[in-house]
Amino acid sequence: MTKSKVAKPGPKRSRQPEVTRRNILDAALVEFAEKGLAGARVDEIAARSGSNKRMIYEYFGNKDGLWLFVLERAYEKMREEEHAIDVARMKPEDGMRYLMEFNFKFCSRNPEFIALLNAENLHKAGFLRNSKKIRELYTPLLAVITDLLERGAKEGVFRKGVDPVEMYITIAALGFFYFSNVHTLSTIFGRNLLGQKSQKTRLDHSIEVVLGYLRP
Amino acid sequence: MTKSKVAKPGPKRSRQPEVTRRNILDAALVEFAEKGLAGARVDEIAARSGSNKRMIYEYFGNKDGLWLFVLERAYEKMREEEHAIDVARMKPEDGMRYLMEFNFKFCSRNPEFIALLNAENLHKAGFLRNSKKIRELYTPLLAVITDLLERGAKEGVFRKGVDPVEMYITIAALGFFYFSNVHTLSTIFGRNLLGQKSQKTRLDHSIEVVLGYLRP
Amino acid sequence: MTKSKVAKPGPKRSRQPEVTRRNILDAALVEFAEKGLAGARVDEIAARSGSNKRMIYEYFGNKDGLWLFVLERAYEKMREEEHAIDVARMKPEDGMRYLMEFNFKFCSRNPEFIALLNAENLHKAGFLRNSKKIRELYTPLLAVITDLLERGAKEGVFRKGVDPVEMYITIAALGFFYFSNVHTLSTIFGRNLLGQKSQKTRLDHSIEVVLGYLRP
């Protein structure tokens, strides 16, 4: 186990700040999502990133700073995808269906996002509240929902007077909760709710609940 | 085991195993709910409990063991309250309304339960899966929902063919998600969603969603 | 939020891995020899080494790992010195005399070695058995003894048919036991057996026992 004193040539000194930064963020996302803020290990993030601890402190100040960056990045990603949604020309019912499917599937393929949000809620959104960046990322989904509800009501296919914020929360809940609690639910019901079939059944039911409710 | 004495230990050496045990569990519930498993501190739990660390290890083996006990106790508590629900003689619609209200308000007044469940899901329900005790506590709510759906369908006030498990998840989601994500949602929407008014609005909306969906 | 930390200067960050490592091993040897494995304190070793606890775990994994390294090093040291012995050209009787003296004096000036071996025997050689390194360090003394016995027998100055392994154990015993039990023996006999004179008397006697036995 004797370590040589010879100065090592440095096998992978990348000297690519942006790459290093991104590698750290990627590694941190995984680690934080797996273990939460308190459970995550800076050493582990450094190892996973292929970089080293010093760089984490260089770029992000400290563990908490890194957490904030990861959180901001996760929100950005979601918002970017949400922006891609265009239901303006869809029929209200189709639009709502599409939108719920998007939300459901986003949760399905981004379990880290779920974990991150739950952790952030554990901290009473302390980081989020201090992030100007995130507060500015007002969810565009709300605008889309508002538009759909208004058009639906005007066309007589949706009931009137539905509050868009409540509708938003309901839609979010129907997707998020399932994946957020999938392990405890699977355990209690004795089924693997992450299976393809279970997910489809769940999505169909959710859509039916919302559309059933919206019908006048 | 005498439980006649008050929970607060005397000046020193109270010598009441059951009381000590309970005090530790109470303190642990608070600490775990506030900081999660990794973030919780055994020292802090000991201090809060008015006892000392050694007793924690005496009664619960280690931190993980304590976590499991706290989790089991939280589930038990919920199940006990659920058992008290009797909607057998209510009209299906009233029963459903009552049941949703119960679920919503349980989440509202037991934020620790929310935090605990989220943390347990972070661990992929690893503890839950190993707890025979909890697995046996099959949620009685499911039976109640099944009964309501059947009676409602028979009486023609509810649509037919609704899967009780899906219905259960939907109801749970509509209550749990709101309180689970209340801090991030409050931050993003810039309102205090924990206010009485917001809660009432939310509950009313949720009930309306479910009943609107169920109407044939 | 995660941990409150204050930056302290720290007077000496030597940054010399090999030196740090060695300092730890040196300190550990003393501490282990003085108090055994269970009685030794990692804190104490860190303090004596002039380094800190974290480095111990960095280099040796844990207390047991450190013990193993110390043990291995002690064996290596003995083996190195043993290698320096060259009795090939000495007359058998002189060679045997020299060899016993070496063994006796090695024990005399390496009391830590004695303590270490006794502790390891308390653990039923559990660490030794798992150390590939040590098992490979087959004692060269045995080869030397074998050669002496053979030459002596051939030359007619030593009795024939003496088992080298038994001879080895006898020689080892006559040196090791004295120093291993010197404190209890001194107490019981009411003399300081560590004195120069006592040691000389003892060595002379031991040599005489072996040579007396070996004479045909």
Added chain:
Amino acid sequence: MTKSKVAKPGPKRSRQPEVTRRNILDAALVEFAEKGLAGARVDEIAARSGSNKRMIYEYFGNKDGLWLFVLERAYEKMREEEHAIDVARMKPEDGMRYLMEFNFKFCSRNPEFIALLNAENLHKAGFLRNSKKIRELYTPLLAVITDLLERGAKEGVFRKGVDPVEMYITIAALGFFYFSNVHTLSTIFGRNLLGQKSQKTRLDHSIEVVLGYLRP
């Protein structure tokens, strides 16, 4: 010490001070011999003894006090057995043979004694030195050896001028060392030295060494 009572304590509350005392000492001997003073656990001793910790402190003051009692008892036992030796009427050579066999076999069947003595030497015989009781138990073996050497010399079968104390140490060494270091030796030589055959070979060799040396 009354030995009339049966060793088995009652199901609970035995109210037999002497029995409790003895059970504790028995348990402590095993625990101390297995793990040394520092490594032994008071809890474990209490559990093994079938009694409880309070009694240990009642009877022996503290852990160190218990150690001293165990040590004294071990010495007493050895001295009692040594007293049973009667070689006064044996021929010197037979006497010496018998005595070495006794010593060897005593070590063989009392490994706890070995462990205890080694531990005590680790502490530089600190406890022994403070035990008036033990210091008074001057080894009777020495007298026996002196007698044998004198008779042997007078009869012309043993060499003259052999120091009895040196002879005592040599004999002790030849028995004690083998069992004291049996695990490390077994590991290094790759044989189980505790086997019947190995022991016999060893004893025969030891006797031959001493007798070979003593012959004029």
Added chain:
DNA sequence: GATGAATGAGTGTTCATTCAT
């Protein structure tokens, strides 16, 4: 005399963070 709950000072180990190179 006996029991076992209670205690506080450790004890090995891990962590986020800093600094020399």
Added chain:
DNA sequence: TATGAATGAACACTCATTCAT
């Protein structure tokens, strides 16, 4: 910019010992 050795505070957990019953 990059590296990884170094640090001390904290962490989970253990121990000998005491005390109420």
